[in-house]
Structure formats: C-alpha cells, structure tokens
Amino acid sequence: MLEIIHMSKSYDGKKQACNDINLQIEEGDIYGFIGHNGAGKTTLLKSIVGILDFDQGDILINGISIKDRPLEAKKIMAYIPDNPDVYESLTGIQYLDFIADVYNVDLNERKLRISKYATQFEIFDVLSNPIASYSHGMKQKLVLIGALIHEPKILLLDEPFVGLDPKASYQVKEIFRDMCARGALIFFSTHVLEVVEKLCNKVAIIKNGVIVANGPTGEIIKDQSLEHIFLELIKEA
Numbered sequence: 001m002l003e004i005i006h007m008s009k010s011y012d013g014k015k016q017a018c019n020d021i022n023l024q025i026e027e028g029d030i031y032g033f034i035g036h037n038g039a040g041k042t043t044l045l046k047s048i049v050g051i052l053d054f055d056q057g058d059i060l061i062n063g064i065s066i067k068d069r070p071l072e073a074k075k076i077m078a079y080i081p082d083n084p085d086v087y088e089s090l091t092g093i094q095y096l097d098f099i100a101d102v103y104n105v106d107l108n109e110r111k112l113r114i115s116k117y118a119t120q121f122e123i124f125d126v127l128s129n130p131i132a133s134y135s136h137g138m139k140q141k142l143v144l145i146g147a148l149i150h151e152p153k154i155l156l157l158d159e160p161f162v163g164l165d166p167k168a169s170y171q172v173k174e175i176f177r178d179m180c181a182r183g184a185l186i187f188f189s190t191h192v193l194e195v196v197e198k199l200c201n202k203v204a205i206i207k208n209g210v211i212v213a214n215g216p217t218g219e220i221i222k223d224q225s226l227e228h229i230f231l232e233l234i235k236e237a
Helices: 041-048 070-072 091-100 107-120 137-148 167-180 194-201 217-221 226-233
Strands: 004-009 016-025 031-036 054-063 077-080 154-158 186-188 203-209 210-216
Touching: 016 041, 016 054, 016 203, 031 041, 031 154, 031 167, 031 194, 041 054, 041 154, 041 186, 070 186, 070 203, 077 137, 091 107, 091 137, 137 154, 137 167, 167 186, 167 194, 194 217, 194 226, 203 217, 203 226, 210 217, 210 226, 217 226
Parallel strands: 031 186, 031 203, 077 154, 154 186
Antiparallel strands: 004 016, 004 054, 203 210
C-alpha cells in the first residue's frame, strides 16, 4: 500500500507545489494521476520515491516511511521519470545488469526477465549495442525493462506512454494489468485522459497543488467523459 498523509511541499517557502495531499493507493490499483502543467504531479511523484524532500506530512511505502527508512522503501519500488536519463556509453545489457545488481536480482532470474521483456518490446537483438545508438522509444523500452527487472510491488511513472509506439503502449498496459492482478500497485501521471479512462480503476486530479477529486474512475466520471470532468475542475487553473 502507498499512503500519502498530509504531504506538503514548497520550493520557495511561499507557494505550495503540493498542499496537504492525502491519497491511499492499494494493492491491485492502477491509479491515474492527472492535472495541468505545473499542477504538482511530478513534485508528488519525486517526493514519493525520495528524490525530493517535503516539508510536512509523511509518505508510507507498505508502512515504511520514505523519510525515515528510504533504502528499505526503495527496494520494493520502481520509478520512471518523464525524461529518463540513461548511461549512453553502456550497452543495453550492461545497463540492465547494472540495475539488476543494484536490486540484487539473481543471475538466472534476471536473464529470464530480460529475455522476456526485451523480446516482448522487440529490442532483444540490440541489447549489445550502445544506448547512444537507441531511438527515444527504444530508450523508453529499456528503462521500462529496468524498472520491471526486480518485480517491484509499487511502480510509479511520469508520462509512461510518451515516445512509445501503439504496439508497445498496448504491451505496457497489459503488463500493468498483469502486475496488479498479482498484487502490485501502479501510480502514474499522464496527459492522455483516454488511457486513464480505459485503464485505471481509480483516478486523482490535482489543481495548483491540491487534490480536487479522487476515487474510483467510474464514480468520478459518472455519465460524462473524463475530459469533460477534468476541464471543469481545472477552470481558471
């Protein structure tokens, strides 16, 4: 379970980038997180994974505070930022082995998982090539494999579908569904509202650092579209 409890974050001591955020994301949830540019989505995601410190409140990863026990919390998480930086001087397989080493993934297990996902994303044949030679979409696929290699219980992503072709996007959605069916939880931000509407069982909408709506997607949308609800809620944002 991911619990965000009265979390607030300011960069200048005045304006709150995130203001008294309270969310509870449970095992099996595919939770969409939407908001206008600058609403606080990336700030919250980076705070959850321990990249940014925050001023008030707490964030618990399966009951573990990201502030008090960050390494323990990070062991069961994976995070993909909106513009993932990778070590371009490495080959694809060197990068994946490095990530697997960080998470102490058994050699046999990593080989099986790398083969499975690299074949699925159609980059297996280029894993021996330098990452510098990869397209943006190929780098995105590589980072996804790196995030999945230790089978995280909590997966956090910032705009995960940017740069992916339609086939890869479909595969990622299927992977999300499979992970959550096995007890993981996924929390991701996106501007693609149609994806949230069709994929996510829950959604949160943030406006100027404040959560203005959250809950089961069907209850938020009712008989309207998510696009209509979103635009109404962020008026004058």
